[in-house]
Structures are given as structure tokens and as C-alpha cells.
Amino acid sequence: MTRLSSATLAGLPADIVRPGYDRTAVRPGVVHLGIGAFNRAHQAVIFDDALTAGDxxxxxxAASLRSPGVRDQMMPQDCLYTMLVRDGSAEQARIIGVVSEVLVAPEDPAALVPALAAPDTHIVTLTVTEKGxxxxxxxxxxxEGDPQLAADLASLAAPQTAPGFLVAALAARRAAGLPPFTAISCDNLPHNGTRLRNAVLALAARHxxxxxxxxxxxxxxxxxxxxRIVPATTDADIAALADRLGVEDQAMVKTExxxxxxxxxxxxxxxPDFGAGVQVTAAVAPWEEAKLRLLNGxxxxxxxxxGLAGIDHVHEVLALPEARHFVESLWDEAQTTLSPPPELDVAAYRRELMARFDNPTLQHRTRQIAMDGSQKLPQRLLATIAARLSAGQGIDALSLAVAAWVRWQAGVDDRGEAHVVDDPLAAAIAARLADAPSTEARVDAILAFDAVVPADLAGNAAFRAALIRWLAILEADGARAALAQL
Incomplete structure (x- = not known):
């Protein structure tokens, strides 16, 4: 089928929203590292709004730091793609035209550094996931033991990591007499700006x-x-959109x-003069903490x-009364650890989150969310547990969630069906658990893994007891039984 492109744009159905600006007149003021579906449904849309407003x-x-997949989806389409916004039976389709080029850093690192160092580049955004x-x-x-980072520590002639590209580009800007760009992490890391700054400064100082x-x-x-919730696109999504558009869009995204x-x-x-959806504030931490501990947790x-219960989608999990009770219980526990800003009504936020989780048209897969758990648990669950324990409070629902992550590492669900543990530390965790003959030993092996569990939790008797209790139930009776007991 013919692909979406500048040439096919005019022939789309009348109800499809098209770019409201001259793409040939746009200047590239942003470089984005890690152009996945989330970026295309979130930050890219904000900058597309700025273009639509006349700036x-x-x-x-955009650049991929890993593979050519997104480049191969977007470049044959002149970098145009469709964003489908789904809510119940309603669906709006909008063509996003803000991206002009997609680079693949491993193929040509030298092409990305000049883009970052260009005079017109004012902002660099990143969605490279926690491990990036x-x-x-x-x-x-x-x-420093990471092979890619070790290469960047040795030389920045051909960077391999996000911090490496930023340092190489900032060095080029300084040499050319240009000011630095604003570097904005858009990943779910606590204090993500400070962490990115520290990584860049540490690498720069070595050179x-x-x-x-x-x-x-x-x-x-x-x-x-x-x-923003952005489920993975499926072949069925692409086929259904092609029927609607009359052309194929291999780079489409779907969202809420x-x-x-x-x-x-x-x-x-x-x-930019940021519009709807963006709030510029003096203090992000309270907002970030609420999102990490409520939504992400x-x-x-x-x-x-x-996933252990063999349920594919978030809304299907929440169709179980015991699962809804789990979520509300986890939120009850997490809420006591928050310091919300005055503008955030936590009760209303919780109601809104549940409604978003219940949206059946998103088809948000549990296995997609389960990826990279070792990188996510410290900020999503473990920090909350540490705060509760330090205040002498219970951790029943929170510890059940962590125990479920431990159980997931076995690579088999409650039905005996195998799954891939998609995690950068999967092999290391599997090796530890392989030598653990009992539930208690498996919990102790995880608690001793300081790449995930901080020292203040590793030696906490209450946390250990809670994990042993829940993991024993999960291993013997499964996830639904554990939810029922909660």
C-alpha cells in the first residue's frame, strides 16, 4: 500500500487533522534522543503545537541511539505520522509534522554531534529509558563497567551513549563560541535533571x-x-488506520x-511559549514524586x-474487584509519603488515574509495562516502602507489588506459560535466584542485590518478612490468590 507522505497528505479524509504550518519554513530548534512511541505522542506533540501557533x-x-527501526518507519513517510487519541468509542486522528529527520547514532555518530551543536539547536530532550x-x-x-560508557570515557570521537553525545556536542559548541543548549530528561527518573547533569559533568570532567x-x-x-499512557502499536492498529486513511502509516502512535x-x-x-498540557514551575519534585509513586507504582x-495471572491488558486486570482493591490500597499507602503541591488534588488525581487505567481502547499490555523492572522499582516502589517503614507504617500492598516482580523473574506465569524477562539485569538476577532453593533464600538473594535494593531496605526485617510472606503465596497459589488475600 502507498505510504503516508507529503505527497499523499492532501488526499487524506477530511476529518484527519493535518499540520497547520508550512513544513518547509520550519527550523530545527530541538534535537531528541530516543525517538520511541512515547516521545512521538508527548514532547513531539508539544513542539508541533508551537509550530501550529506560529513559532x-x-x-x-530525532535520533535513535540503538536501532534503525523508527528511522525506517518514518523517513519513507517524510517523517509524518499519525497520533490516534482514543477515549472510549471516540477517536481523533492528527498528523504530526514536527520531525524533519531521524538519525541512527550507531550507524553514523558523526552526524548526530553536528545536529546537537548547530546554532539553531536550543533544546535537547531525551527519552532513552532509565538504562540509557x-x-x-x-x-x-x-x-564505568558498561562497555558503551567505557568507550566514551576513553574517547568521544564517536560517542555511544546519551551522556557521551551531549558532552561531545557541548564541547563543539564551546569551541565554536556558542552557548550550551538546555538538556531536558523526559524519563521516569527521580531528580532526572540533576542525574543527567551529574552524568554529563562527570563524563566531561574526565575529558x-x-x-x-x-x-x-x-x-x-x-x-x-x-x-501520558502510550501503549505499543500493533500490526492490527496499523492495518485499521490504513483502512481509515487510505495510505499506510508504519510510524503511527496511539494514546489517551x-x-x-x-x-x-x-x-x-x-x-517555546508552551501551551496546553505544559506547566513551568519552580519545583517539579512534588509532581514527579506523586506520578512515580501513584501512577507508575x-x-x-x-x-x-x-502478567503472572495471564492477563494481557491493564483494563482487564482492573476488571477484577480484588485488583482494584490492590490499586486503591497501594495508593493509600503511597499517598502518606507525598508532599503534593497546592495545585494537585490527590483524591481527584487518583480518580482520574483509575479512569485512565480503565480505558479499554488503549489496549495497554501488562508485558510492556513489565519491561526493565530492575531500573524502575527503586523509584516506583522501593523509595515509597522506605518512607513508609521510616514512619512506622505498613507496606502490605507495596510489598506485594515487589514480591510479584521477584516472582516474575522466574520466567513462567501462574499457568505454567513461559515469558521473557525483558530487563538489562535479567541474567544477573536469574543467576542469583538459581542458587536459592527456598522462598526465604530467594528473597535474601534479591535483598542482597545492591544494584536494585538500597542498603536501608536490604537489612530491614519488616520488609524481608513481608516479601517472604507474599512470595510464598505467589509461588504456591498464584497472583489472584495473593490479591484475594490482600
Missing amino acids: LRWGVI YKLDPATGALI DPALADWIAAEGAFPETMVD PFLQWVIEDKFCGPR AHSGIAYLG
């Missing part, structure tokens, strides 16, 4: 201490919080109506418990 400085050059920062989840330090000093003095790494981007008011250069629990 043509905010086009996007090459930071130890527990300490925040560079993982040129004066460069590190310049970045520290002149650069900007605002904290952010991003929120809700969009939120909270950004710390810390920029070192121009920025619940999502992880739903993913592992639902």
Missing part, C-alpha cells in the same frame, strides 16, 4: 575539566515530569487524551500481578 523555531531532529543514562539506580554514579566547569556554569538541566509535562523553570536559552504492580 517555527521548534522543529525536531548509564547510571547506577542505587547511587546515581556512572556505571576536559574546563569544559565541565563551563557546562556547570552556563548549561541548564531542568527537572521534569512527563505523563490526558497529557502532562511539568518542567522546572531553568532554561539557558530560548524556549500502580502500573508496575498491575503489570507483574496481571
Whole structure:
């Protein structure tokens, strides 16, 4: 079938929203690292809104730091793609035109550095997932044993990591007499701006201490919080959209109506006049904490418990009364650890989250959320548990979610069906568990794994007892039985 492109844009059905600006007049003011589905349904849409409002400085050059998959989807389509917003029976289709080029960094690292160092580049955004920062989840330090980071520590002639590309580009900007860009992490990391800044400064200092000093003095790494549910696109989604459009769109994304981007008011250069969905604020941490501990914490629990029970989608898990009770119980526990800003009504936020989880048209897969759990648990669940324990409070629902993650590492669900444990530490965790002959030994093996579990929790008797209790139930009777007991 003919692909979506600039040439086929005019022939789309009348109800399809098209770019409301001249794409040939757009200047690329943003470089994005990690162009996955989430970016295309979130940050890219915000910059597309800026273009639609008449500020043509905010086009996007995107880059994949891993594979050519998205480039091969987008470039034959002139980088156009459809965003489907689904809510119940309603569906709106909008063509996004903000991206002008997709680079593949491993194929040509030298092409990405000039794009980052270009005078028109004012903002660099990142969605490289937690593991893309090459930071130890527990300490925040560079993982110097990582082969890609080790290569960047040795030389930045052909960077391999996100921090490496930023340092190489900032060095080029400094040499050319240009100011630094604002680097905005859009990943679910606590204090993501500070972590990105620390990674960049640490790497820069190893190559040129004066460069590190310049970045520290002149650069900007605002904290952010991003929120939008973006399920993975399926072949059926692409086929259904092709029937609607009359052309094929291999880069389409599907999402919900809700969009939120909270950004710390810390920029070192121009920025768009951000519109709907964006809040620039002096303090992001309270927003970030609420999102990580409520939305993301619940999502992880739903993913592992639902996945173990053989349930494919979030809304299907929440069709079980015992699962809804679990989510509400987890939120009850997590809510006591929050310091919400005055603008955030936590009770209303919880109601809104449940409605978003219940949206059946999203088809949000539990196995998609279950990916990279070792990178996500510290901020989504373990930090909340530590706060509750330090206050002398219970951790029943929270510890059930962690125990479900431990059980997930076995690679088999409650029906005996195998699943892939998609996690950068999967092999290391599996090796530890393989030598553990009992439930208690498996819990102790996980607690001793300091790449995931911080020291203050590893030695906590109450946390250990809770994990042993729940893991024993999960192993003997399964996830649904554990939910029923909760």
C-alpha cells in the first residue's frame, strides 16, 4: 500500500487533522534522543503545537541511539505520522509534522554531534529509558563497567551513549563560541535533571575539566515530569488506520487524551511559549514524586500481578474487584509519603488515574509495562516502602507489588506459560535466584542485590518478612490468590 507522505497528505479524509504550518519554513530548534512511541505522542506533540501557533523555531531532529527501526518507519513517510487519541468509542486522528529527520547514532555518530551543536539547536530532550543514562539506580554514579560508557570515557570521537553525545556536542559548541543548549530528561527518573547533569559533568570532567566547569556554569538541566499512557502499536492498529486513511502509516502512535509535562523553570536559552498540557514551575519534585509513586507504582504492580495471572491488558486486570482493591490500597499507602503541591488534588488525581487505567481502547499490555523492572522499582516502589517503614507504617500492598516482580523473574506465569524477562539485569538476577532453593533464600538473594535494593531496605526485617510472606503465596497459589488475600 502507498505510504503516508507529503505527497499523499492532501488526499487524506477530511476529518484527519493535518499540520497547520508550512513544513518547509520550519527550523530545527530541538534535537531528541530516543525517538520511541512515547516521545512521538508527548514532547513531539508539544513542539508541533508551537509550530501550529506560529513559532517555527521548534522543529525536531530525532535520533535513535540503538536501532534503525523508527528511522525506517518514518523517513519513507517524510517523517509524518499519525497520533490516534482514543477515549472510549471516540477517536481523533492528527498528523504530526514536527520531525524533519531521524538519525541512527550507531550507524553514523558523526552526524548526530553536528545536529546537537548547530546554532539553531536550543533544546535537547531525551527519552532513552532509565538504562540509557548509564547510571547506577542505587547511587546515581556512572556505571564505568558498561562497555558503551567505557568507550566514551576513553574517547568521544564517536560517542555511544546519551551522556557521551551531549558532552561531545557541548564541547563543539564551546569551541565554536556558542552557548550550551538546555538538556531536558523526559524519563521516569527521580531528580532526572540533576542525574543527567551529574552524568554529563562527570563524563566531561574526565575529558576536559574546563569544559565541565563551563557546562556547570552556563548549561541548564531542568527537572521534569512527563505523563501520558502510550501503549505499543500493533500490526492490527496499523492495518485499521490504513483502512481509515487510505495510505499506510508504519510510524503511527496511539494514546489517551490526558497529557502532562511539568518542567522546572531553568532554561539557558530560548524556549517555546508552551501551551496546553505544559506547566513551568519552580519545583517539579512534588509532581514527579506523586506520578512515580501513584501512577507508575500502580502500573508496575498491575503489570507483574496481571502478567503472572495471564492477563494481557491493564483494563482487564482492573476488571477484577480484588485488583482494584490492590490499586486503591497501594495508593493509600503511597499517598502518606507525598508532599503534593497546592495545585494537585490527590483524591481527584487518583480518580482520574483509575479512569485512565480503565480505558479499554488503549489496549495497554501488562508485558510492556513489565519491561526493565530492575531500573524502575527503586523509584516506583522501593523509595515509597522506605518512607513508609521510616514512619512506622505498613507496606502490605507495596510489598506485594515487589514480591510479584521477584516472582516474575522466574520466567513462567501462574499457568505454567513461559515469558521473557525483558530487563538489562535479567541474567544477573536469574543467576542469583538459581542458587536459592527456598522462598526465604530467594528473597535474601534479591535483598542482597545492591544494584536494585538500597542498603536501608536490604537489612530491614519488616520488609524481608513481608516479601517472604507474599512470595510464598505467589509461588504456591498464584497472583489472584495473593490479591484475594490482600
